[in-house]
Amino acid sequence: MAAERFERHKQAWTPDEIQKLHTLAKKGMPLKAIAKALTRSEESVKTRAKADSLGITKLR
Template sequence: MSEKLARHRQPWKPEELQKLRALAGKGKGLKEIAKGLNRTEESTKDAAREHGIVIAKLR
């Protein structure tokens, strides 16, 4: 099974949220952050919104 399917609809772990905050804080774009977390752009954007994390470049 591919990694993408294995991660489908999995809850966000605290370590992932911490990495999301760190990458967003460095000014990384949505696409780069999502790739670094092995998550979809949509999932990454939703998690950021839900946890009050601002992503500078959404595209």
């Protein structure tokens, strides 16, 4: 069995999740933390944030 990863491929974003994404992004939360909080891949979060013109802090 493969390691447990985010297996929610191409799931539609619920209004609730979008709301949460906006809230976390505005708090300046890093991408990795937002992805974990929403149980979505960083790629998915990044794409959605870009679609909504949200800036997300990158962890350096």
